[in-house]
Amino acid sequence: MSNIIKTIDVTDSLENLKEVCDIEDGRISGRIFYDQKIYEQELEKIFARCWLFVAHESQIPNTGDYVTTTMGEDEVIVIRQKDGGIKVFLNACPHRGNKVCFAESGSTRGFICNYHGWSFNVAGNLVGQHESGIYEASDFDKAKWGLKEVAQVESWKGLVFATFDPEAPTLQEYLGPMTWYLDALFDNQEGGTEFVGGCIRSTYDCNWKIAAENFVGDILHAGWTHDSAARAMLGGSVAKVSDFEESYSVNWNGHGYEFALDTVGNVAVLGESALNKYLHTIKPSVAERLGEFRANMIGAVSSCTLFPNFSFLAGQNTVRVWQPRGPNKIELFTWVVVNKSAPQEIKEKWRKGAMMTFSPTGVFEMDDGENWEYCTKTAKGRVTAAQDLYIGLGMNSRAEETSLPGNVFKGQLNEANARAYYQQWFDHLSTKRWSELPNRNFGKQEAE
Amino acid sequence: MEKVYLCKTSDLAENQVKRIDNSEHGDIAVYNLGGNYYATADLCTHATASLAEGDIEDEMIVCPVHWGQFHIPTGRAQGFPCEIDLRTYPVAIEGDAIYALVEVAAPALIAKG
Numbered sequence: 001m002s003n004i005i006k007t008i009d010v011t012d013s014l015e016n017l018k019e020v021c022d023i024e025d026g027r028i029s030g031r032i033f034y035d036q037k038i039y040e041q042e043l044e045k046i047f048a049r050c051w052l053f054v055a056h057e058s059q060i061p062n063t064g065d066y067v068t069t070t071m072g073e074d075e076v077i078v079i080r081q082k083d084g085g086i087k088v089f090l091n092a093c094p095h096r097g098n099k100v101c102f103a104e105s106g107s108t109r110g111f112i113c114n115y116h117g118w119s120f121n122v123a124g125n126l127v128g129q130h131e132s133g134i135y136e137a138s139d140f141d142k143a144k145w146g147l148k149e150v151a152q153v154e155s156w157k158g159l160v161f162a163t164f165d166p167e168a169p170t171l172q173e174y175l176g177p178m179t180w181y182l183d184a185l186f187d188n189q190e191g192g193t194e195f196v197g198g199c200i201r202s203t204y205d206c207n208w209k210i211a212a213e214n215f216v217g218d219i220l221h222a223g224w225t226h227d228s229a230a231r232a233m234l235g236g237s238v239a240k241v242s243d244f245e246e247s248y249s250v251n252w253n254g255h256g257y258e259f260a261l262d263t264v265g266n267v268a269v270l271g272e273s274a275l276n277k278y279l280h281t282i283k284p285s286v287a288e289r290l291g292e293f294r295a296n297m298i299g300a301v302s303s304c305t306l307f308p309n310f311s312f313l314a315g316q317n318t319v320r321v322w323q324p325r326g327p328n329k330i331e332l333f334t335w336v337v338v339n340k341s342a343p344q345e346i347k348e349k350w351r352k353g354a355m356m357t358f359s360p361t362g363v364f365e366m367d368d369g370e371n372w373e374y375c376t377k378t379a380k381g382r383v384t385a386a387q388d389l390y391i392g393l394g395m396n397s398r399a400e401e402t403s404l405p406g407n408v409f410k411g412q413l414n415e416a417n418a419r420a421y422y423q424q425w426f427d428h429l430s431t432k433r434w435s436e437l438p439n440r441n442f443g444k445q446e447a448e
Numbered sequence: 449m450e451k452v453y454l455c456k457t458s459d460l461a462e463n464q465v466k467r468i469d470n471s472e473h474g475d476i477a478v479y480n481l482g483g484n485y486y487a488t489a490d491l492c493t494h495a496t497a498s499l500a501e502g503d504i505e506d507e508m509i510v511c512p513v514h515w516g517q518f519h520i521p522t523g524r525a526q527g528f529p530c531e532i533d534l535r536t537y538p539v540a541i542e543g544d545a546i547y548a549l550v551e552v553a554a555p556a557l558i559a560k561g
C-alpha cells in the first residue's frame with residue numbers, strides 16, 4: 001500500500017545567518033532563541049530532516065503496542081508491527097486531518113477516527129469507513145488513504161529514531177562514532193536497557209536549543225547553578241570539575257558528549273548509595289565488555305545530546321527530548337532508563353532518584369529551567385537579541401594525539417561541543433538537502 | 449432449506465473462524481467455539497467488513513473494522529456501531545463435514561431497539 005508520506009518543499013535559507021551564528025568567531029546571538037522566522041526554518045530544515053528519537057523498544061514489546069510523541073511539532077504514533085518491526089505514522093487522519101490517537105501509550109488493534117469513522121489497522125492501512133457504500137459508489141481507492149508513514153525508522157540498541165527525510169543518511173552514519181560512547185550507558189550489560197515507568201511531561205518558556213546545548217557540553221554551569229541542590233542531595237558541593245585529571249568533550253555531526261572518568265560523579269547526586277554500589281559492582285564486567293576507559297564513564301560526571309534534541313545523563317539515567325513548541329517554548333519529555341538485568345529494587349531507586357532530581361519538581365531541573373527561560377526571554381528585546389553572546393571557551397583544545405574516536409577535545413569545561421552543535425544548526429539552516437551539508441568531522445571513525 | 453457445504457471439521461481449529469465464499473447467499477463465516485460449530489453471515493451489518501478477519505473473544509466475534517461485536521451463537525448485535533443482528537444459520541455435521549442449513553427465502557433483517 002502506498003501510505004508513504006509526501007515530503008515538504010524546502011524554502012530558501014534566511015540571509016545573513018552569520019550575523020546570529022558565527023562559530024569561527026566564537027559568537028552567537030539571542031535572536032536564534034526568539035525569532036519566529038528562524039524557528040520556522042528549524043522545523044523544515046532540522047526537524048523534518050534529522051533523525052529524531054521517538055521511543056525505546058522496551059515501551060512497545062508486542063504487536064499493536066504503541067506510544068505517541070512528536071517529531072518537531074508533528075504528532076506521530078510509534079507502533080510495533082506483526083513482523084516485529086516498528087512503524088511511525090502521522091497522528092492525523094487522511095480524511096480531514098483529525099487526530100486519530102489521543103492516548104500517550106497503549107496496545108491496540110488499530111485506530112478509528114472519531115470524526116467520520118475511518119478505521120486503520122496496526123500497519124496503518126485504511127480497512128473501512130462508516131457508510132462504506134458511499135465510498136464504494138465513488139470508486140474510492142482505500143489503498144491510497146492509509147495513515148501517512150514516516151520515511152525511515154531505525155533502532156540502535158533499543159533507542160528508536162525516525163526521520164521524515166527519505167534522503168537522510170542511515171542512522172549509523174548519522175550517529176557515527178558517538179555510538180562508541182553511548183555504549184557506556186546503553187550497552188554496559190548483557191540485555192541492554194529498558195525504560196521504567198512512564199513519560200513525564202512538562203513545559204518551559206525557553207528555546208529548545210538552549211536546553212539541548214546545556215546537555216551537549218555545558219558542565220560549566222553545574223558547580224555554580226546547582227550548588228544549593230548539590231548540597232541538599234550530597235551534603236556538599238558539586239565535584240570541582242577543573243580538578244579532574246582527565247576529561248573530554250567529544251562531538252560528531254553536531255552530537256556531543258562531555259565526560260570525566262570518575263565512574264560515579266553523576267549517580268552520586270541521586271543520594272542513593274545503593275546505586276553507587278551497583279555501578280561499582282558491575283564495573284568489572286563493563287570493563288570486560290567495553291574496556292577500562294568506558295567502564296569509567298558509566299555514572300561519571302557527564303552529559304550528552306544527540307543532534308538536534310535528544311539528551312541523557314549517564315548515572316542519573318534520565319533520558320529526554322526537548323520538544324519544540326514555538327521559538328520560546330518547549331515541552332520536555334523525560335524517561336528513566338535502567339539496565340534490564342538490574343535488580344528490581346535498583347530500578348526502583350533509579351526511578352525515585354530521577355524524580356527527586358530531574359523531574360518538573362526535581363531539585364536540579366528547577367535550577368536549570370530558570371536559567372534557560374531567562375536566556376530566552378531576554379532575547380525578546382529587539383536590541384538585546386542582536387548582541388553577541390560568547391561561545392569561545394576552549395578554542396584551541398583539540399586532542400591531537402588520541403586513540404579515541406570522534407572529534408576529541410581536551411577537558412569537559414569546554415565550549416567545543418556547543419560550538420559543534422551550533423555549527424551543525426547553522427549548516428542545516430544554510431542548506432536544503434543532506435547532500436549539500438558540509439562534513440566538518442576531523443576525528444577517527446573508530447576507536448583504535 | 450438448502451444444505452451448503454462449508455468445510456471439514458479438521459480445517460477449523462478451536463476458536464477459529466473461516467470465511468466460505470458464497471455468491472448465492474452471501475459469504476458465510478463458520479466458527480469453532482470449543483468444539484461447537486456455528487455459522488453466520490460473514491458481512492458485518494454495520495459497513496463493509498469480513499467478520500472472518502476479526503477476532504473471537506469468548507462468544508463474540510469482533511468486527512475488524514470498527515470493532516463492533518456480535519454474539520456468535522445468536523448473531524445478536526452488541527451495540528453501536530453494530531445495531532442490526534447478524535443472520536445465523538443452523539449447522540449440521542456429517543462425518544467430518546460441516547454444513548450450513550440455509551433458508552432459501554431469507555427472513556428480513558431485524559433492527560434492534
Ligand code: FES
Pocket residue numbers: 093094095096097098113114115116117118
Ligand atoms: S477526519 Fe477522520 S474520518 Fe473524517
Ligand code: FES
Pocket residue numbers: 128492493494495496497511512513514515516529530
Ligand atoms: S464494519 Fe463492522 S463494525 Fe463497522
Ligand SMILES: [Fe+2]
Pocket residue numbers: 221222225226364368
Ligand atoms: Fe543543569
